[in-house]
Amino acid sequence: MYLNQFLILAAALFCIGVYGVLARRNGVLVLMSIELILNSVNINLVALSAMNGDVAGQVFALFVIAVAAAEVGVGLAIVLLIYRNRRSIDIAEANLLKG
Amino acid sequence: MFAAEAAETAVSWFYTHAWVIPALPAASFVLILFFGKRLPFKGAEIGITAVAAAFVLAVLTTFTWIGDVQAEIASHEEGVTTEEHGTTEGGTTEEEAPATSSEEEGLSSGEQAAPAIPAAEEEEEGAHATRGAPIVTERTWFSNGADTFRIGTLVDGQSVMLLFVVTFISLLVHVYSTDYVHGDRRYTHFFAFLSLFTAAMLYYVLSSNTLQMIMGWELVGVCSFGLIGHWWEEKANSDAALKAFFTNRVGDIGLLVGMITLYFASGNTFDVVEINSKAISGETSHTALLVASLCLMAAVMSKSGQFILHTWLPDAMAGPTPVSALIHAATMVVAGVYLIGRLYGVFWMGLSIPGSSINAMAAIGAVTTVGGGLLAFVQRDIKKVLAYSTVSQLGYMVTALGVGAYTAGMFHLFTHAFFKACLFLGAGSVSHACHHSFDMKADMGGLRKYMPKTFATFIIGSLALAGIPPLAGFWSKDEILVGTGVFPGTDGNGTYWMPFIFGMITAGLTAAYMTRTIWLTFFGEYRGHAHPHESGPRITTPLIILAFMAVVVGFLNLPEPLVSTLGLPEGWAIRFEEWVEPGGIASFPAIGHASASLPLALLASALAVLAGFLAWRYYQALYAKDPHAAEYTDGLRSRNSLAAAGYKVLDNKYYLDHLYTGIIAGATKGPIASAAYWINQNIIDGIINVAGKFSVGLGRFVYHFIDQGMVDQAVNASGQTASGSGQFLRRIQTGQIRQYATLMFGSAALLVAVFIIAI
Numbered sequence: 001m002y003l004n005q006f007l008i009l010a011a012a013l014f015c016i017g018v019y020g021v022l023a024r025r026n027g028v029l030v031l032m033s034i035e036l037i038l039n040s041v042n043i044n045l046v047a048l049s050a051m052n053g054d055v056a057g058q059v060f061a062l063f064v065i066a067v068a069a070a071e072v073g074v075g076l077a078i079v080l081l082i083y084r085n086r087r088s089i090d091i092a093e094a095n096l097l098k099g
Numbered sequence: 100m101f102a103a104e105a106a107e108t109a110v111s112w113f114y115t116h117a118w119v120i121p122a123l124p125a126a127s128f129v130l131i132l133f134f135g136k137r138l139p140f141k142g143a144e145i146g147i148t149a150v151a152a153a154f155v156l157a158v159l160t161t162f163t164w165i166g167d168v169q170a171e172i173a174s175h176e177e178g179v180t181t182e183e184h185g186t187t188e189g190g191t192t193e194e195e196a197p198a199t200s201s202e203e204e205g206l207s208s209g210e211q212a213a214p215a216i217p218a219a220e221e222e223e224e225g226a227h228a229t230r231g232a233p234i235v236t237e238r239t240w241f242s243n244g245a246d247t248f249r250i251g252t253l254v255d256g257q258s259v260m261l262l263f264v265v266t267f268i269s270l271l272v273h274v275y276s277t278d279y280v281h282g283d284r285r286y287t288h289f290f291a292f293l294s295l296f297t298a299a300m301l302y303y304v305l306s307s308n309t310l311q312m313i314m315g316w317e318l319v320g321v322c323s324f325g326l327i328g329h330w331w332e333e334k335a336n337s338d339a340a341l342k343a344f345f346t347n348r349v350g351d352i353g354l355l356v357g358m359i360t361l362y363f364a365s366g367n368t369f370d371v372v373e374i375n376s377k378a379i380s381g382e383t384s385h386t387a388l389l390v391a392s393l394c395l396m397a398a399v400m401s402k403s404g405q406f407i408l409h410t411w412l413p414d415a416m417a418g419p420t421p422v423s424a425l426i427h428a429a430t431m432v433v434a435g436v437y438l439i440g441r442l443y444g445v446f447w448m449g450l451s452i453p454g455s456s457i458n459a460m461a462a463i464g465a466v467t468t469v470g471g472g473l474l475a476f477v478q479r480d481i482k483k484v485l486a487y488s489t490v491s492q493l494g495y496m497v498t499a500l501g502v503g504a505y506t507a508g509m510f511h512l513f514t515h516a517f518f519k520a521c522l523f524l525g526a527g528s529v530s531h532a533c534h535h536s537f538d539m540k541a542d543m544g545g546l547r548k549y550m551p552k553t554f555a556t557f558i559i560g561s562l563a564l565a566g567i568p569p570l571a572g573f574w575s576k577d578e579i580l581v582g583t584g585v586f587p588g589t590d591g592n593g594t595y596w597m598p599f600i601f602g603m604i605t606a607g608l609t610a611a612y613m614t615r616t617i618w619l620t621f622f623g624e625y626r627g628h629a630h631p632h633e634s635g636p637r638i639t640t641p642l643i644i645l646a647f648m649a650v651v652v653g654f655l656n657l658p659e660p661l662v663s664t665l666g667l668p669e670g671w672a673i674r675f676e677e678w679v680e681p682g683g684i685a686s687f688p689a690i691g692h693a694s695a696s697l698p699l700a701l702l703a704s705a706l707a708v709l710a711g712f713l714a715w716r717y718y719q720a721l722y723a724k725d726p727h728a729a730e731y732t733d734g735l736r737s738r739n740s741l742a743a744a745g746y747k748v749l750d751n752k753y754y755l756d757h758l759y760t761g762i763i764a765g766a767t768k769g770p771i772a773s774a775a776y777w778i779n780q781n782i783i784d785g786i787i788n789v790a791g792k793f794s795v796g797l798g799r800f801v802y803h804f805i806d807q808g809m810v811d812q813a814v815n816a817s818g819q820t821a822s823g824s825g826q827f828l829r830r831i832q833t834g835q836i837r838q839y840a841t842l843m844f845g846s847a848a849l850l851v852a853v854f855i856i857a858i
Contacts, residue, residue, distance in 0.1 A: 021840050030836075095834030 006047035013040035027079040027089040031072060038068045111167070113160040114234045117252040120160070120262060121301035123153040124269075128295040135287035140277070142287040146294045147273045153301065154266035157259075164259045168678050171230040231256045231681035233372055235307050246367055253307035253371060256679035257440050257509060261304040264516045265430050269297040271641035272425040275524055278637040279421055279531060289329060293425070296322035300430050304437065308369035309358045312438070316354060316402070319431050320347045326426060327418040339417035346411035350401020354438075357394030360387055361445065375444030375686040385448065392449030395438060396459055403435025404490045405497055406467040410755050413474075413486040416537075420527030423482055428489050428523050429516040436496045436512050443505060447688040452503045453592045461501030465601035467494030470753065472608035476615065477749040480537045481526045484616045488564065489519060491605055495579055498602060503592030504582025505690055506676040510656050511575035513675070517652055518563035518571055521645035525557040528638050529620060532631040539619040542627035546620055549631040552639045554621050556646035561617055563649040565610035565707050568700070571653035576606065577700050578656070581693045591693035606703045607710035614714035623722045658695030 013036050020033025042061040049057025083089050127149030135142025237251030273293060280289055299322055303315025320343075328340030358369075364387030365374045377383045399405060404412035415427045426432070439446055439460070450458040471490030478484045492515050499508030529543065532550055536542035547554040563570035566577070583599035584591025625631065633639070656675035657667070681687040751757065831842075 018844055022837055022844070025837075091836050094836070098832060098834030 003047060003051055006043055010040040010043040010047070013037075013043065025090045025092050027082060027091045028076075030091060031075045031079065034075070035068060035072065038064055038071075110234060111163045113156070113163045114252075114254045115236045117160065117236065117254050117262075117305050120153045120156050120266070121298045121305060123149045123156075123298075124294040124301065125298035128291050128298060131287060131291040131294060135291060142290045143273070143277050146290040147270070147277075149294060150266060150270045150273050150297055153297070154270045157262040157266040160254070161259050161263045164254070164256065165678050168230050168256070172677060175230075229683035230677065231679070232684045233681070233686065235370075235372060237307055248310065248369065249308060250311060251307040252305040254305070255681060257437070258304050260509065260513060260679050261430075261433075261437060262301065264513060265297060265300050265304065268429045268516060268520045268645075269293070269300075269425060271520070271644060272421045272524070275424075275527070275638055275641045276419075276421040278635050279527055280419055283419075285329065289326075289419070292322055292325050292329075293421075296326065296426060296431070300434070303434060306371070306441075308371055309361060309374065309442075310369045312371075312441070313354060313358055316398075316434060316438075317351065319434055320344065320351070320402075323347075323415070323426050323431055326422040327415045329419055329422065330417075336417040339411075339414040343411040343415045346408055347401045350398040350408060353394040353397025353401075357391045357398065360391040360394060361442075364388065364391065371441060372686045375442060378444040378448045379685065379688050381448075383448075388445055388449030390449075392446050393459060395442065395446070396463065399435035399438055399460075399497065400463060401435075402438075403432050403493045403497065404467075404471075405435070405463050405494065406470050406490075407755055409467065409471065409490045410759065412490055413478075413483045416480065416482040416486050420482065420523060420530065423486070424520045424523035424527070427486065428519040432489060432493055433496070433512050433516070436493065436500065436508065439497065439500045440505065440509055443500070444686060444688050446500070447503070447690075450501070452501065453688075453691065455593045456595055457597055458501055461498055461595055461598045464494045464497030464499075464501050465598040467491065468498060468605040469601045469608065470494075472605045472612065474749055474753075475608075475612040477746060479540050481529065481539050481543070481616060481620060482523070482537050484539075484612060485519070485522050485526055488522075488609065488612070491609065492519065492564070495576065495602065495605070498598045499579040499582055502579075502583045502595040502598055503690055504579055504693065506656070506673075506680045506692075507575065507578035507582045509679050510675050511572075511579060513655075514563070514571035514575045514649070514652050517645055518560045518649035521556055521560035521642060521649050522564065524638070524642055524645065525553050525560060528553040528634040528642065529557075531634050531638065532629070533627050534629040536627065539616065540626070542629070543620045543625075544623045544627070545625040546631055547622065549625075550633045552633060553642060556639075556642040557621070558617065559646040560649055561613040563653075565613050565711060566606055566703065567610070567707060567711075568704055569653065571649050571651070573700075573704065574653035574656060576602075577695070577703060578658075578693075580606070580699060580703055581658075581695055584693055586696050586699040589693040589696050589699065590691070592691045603703060603706060607706045610707035610711035611714040614711045615718060618715065618718040618722075622718075660695050660697070 017033045017036030017038075017040060020036065021030055024030055024033065042064055045057045045061040045064070049055060049061075079089055082091070082094055086093060124146075127145050130145050131142035135145065138144060233253050233255035235251060235253050237249040240248045240250035242248065273290070276289065276293065280286055283289060296319065299315055299318035303312060303319060306312040306315055324340050324344040327343050328337045331337040331340070361374050361383075362369055364383045365377045366382075368374060374383075378388055397408075401408040401411075412427060412432065416423050418426075446452065446460065450460055452458060452460075468491050471487045471492075471494055475484045475487035475491065478487065492511070496508045496511050496515070499505075499511060526537070528550065529546060530537050532546070532553075533542045559570065563572040566573045568574075580586070580599060580602050581589045582591045583589075583595040583602065585594055585596055585599040654671070657672050659672040661667075662669065662672040676692075680690070683689075748754070
């Protein structure tokens, strides 16, 4: 097994995701970046599960996928509402909570 | 011998349940108040029924008591001479000295140890008879720490005698009132108060401790206030009620102080028997007893109308006549005399009665007899004559107790109750016939033709009062004069010259003023404008009963020499003394008994007859000239300047009312009040002003320095801190999700770094 390769892939995906979340202003892209982060975690879970011969990790990954689907549903709904209100999906403009 | 059983059977039901007697009229009071007006006789029937029941119980108690005392005497006589009934009767007697019973259904009333004769002493002198030991029935009222306060009844000769007198006269007065106050606007209220008064007096009489006595005493005073002011719409009546109440309050202070002194001096006890026993045994200090006696004398002076606090009693005649008869002649005013008798051990030791020649009680009583008697001469109002006569007779009773003639005083109380009630009710009957006037000079005269029954009973009452033998007043008055121990061969408890002389003078005065009253009321020509008529049977029947009693009750206490001289049965002598006066017990002083003297009796009677005769001749001569003479002159005082001056003093009642209202009250109102005002304005107000200014200054200092400077600053500082930190923190709150995410990821990275480094 080449565990390291999977871990490096996951870490790369995680970093790309984090960058996307922090740097992009497009709401849809932010959601997509979050998906990248979640999937990097899933890669980790599956890889380590396979290495240890324990399916619990893979089951856990399935849960994460399900929860991520729900999260995307809610997130896209939010983005849609932001667009309806502001004719834009730039999340930098959604700053009503500014103190 | 027959220890417990004998004691149990010896205590009669009537003794242990004596509380029922006052409870009956008390219940009647409540019932009349709530239901009286709706009943056919407006509540009178409840009052009469209750008092009649109480009377029956009182009579049964009296007979039980008399029977027990006779048994005690008999057992002692037999114990000395034969052995016949010695076992059973002797056992009874010995156990009866400490006879005390507790209520069967009582909560946890322990036995109260009535001080008894030490058994050893009694066995040593078996001939020394003990009789009439008080029977105390008590239960715990409340307790406070180590002190337990009890409530109960005390039955002895004195209280039994008063039970009989109060219920008897109260019953007759109730019956009389149904006619006398018929149609009155507060008829029901009147009967309610009569019941309450009867209950209060009976409660007082049966009190087993001084706390209860104070309660009864005050209750009696309140009822007196209510009944004197029965017709309160007229200011004079409500003034009289207030005067009676306030004058009594003066004495009540003495009562309170005296009772409290006794409480502490006798070792924290209110118990009458214990107080008396400790006083007699010398356990209580003489100084305390003296102080207590003098304080209690003040109470006696106010309640029993002794000089100089008697002024309320004549004014109390503003009440309805039955009230005057019941309260201000026969029962309530004897509460003071009863107090002396009840605490006789205290007075006996405190005032050093035996073997002396004068003491405060005897002196006050003696002055009162003469002072009251003289005042009776100048009254136009028939009831006021009787009121002053009551004052005078109460003086006799107090004198008797003051000189140590206990039985004489109690006997005079007993006889006086009957003939004075008879006289008062007679006066009411007269006034009933004369348009409710009491003015002898304007509205009476010649009434003997119109009201023969009232006339006859009034004459009997007057003769009894004047001490004409063989009527009741003669026997009791004679005993008092004998009791002073001055007259040769009498040998009492001391040589009380002043009471003796004053008593003799009063014997003459009484006959003279009663002759004047009878003359003005019943003889001569009728001077009023009404159509006098005899009163109805509900008024005359009580009069006849009382007149009968006024004739016969004197024979209850015939002196021993007389009985032996006349060859009467030996048992007729000194009955009353045996029944009422306890003998040989620890709670009653050993009193020396004066022996009767025939010359003294003859002298006093001759004096009374002579005085009456002179007064009779005087008024006969005066009215022979002009039937309306008394309307404008009294003859003597228009010719003799000394008599005129004396009349003026008497007419102004020795200026005592002037002293009270003018000088004492006036001084309080005038100089003392202005002095008080000056002190108020200049000193008290000054102090208050200074205090106020200081407070203002202090307030300013506190406001400026503490409140503004410290408290507010602290509040402001905390607010500013919160505000500043908020201003600082709001910069973080940008609303930019990416920034939050940055912070979150940065923090997470930081935490990871920390974990990695730490682990």
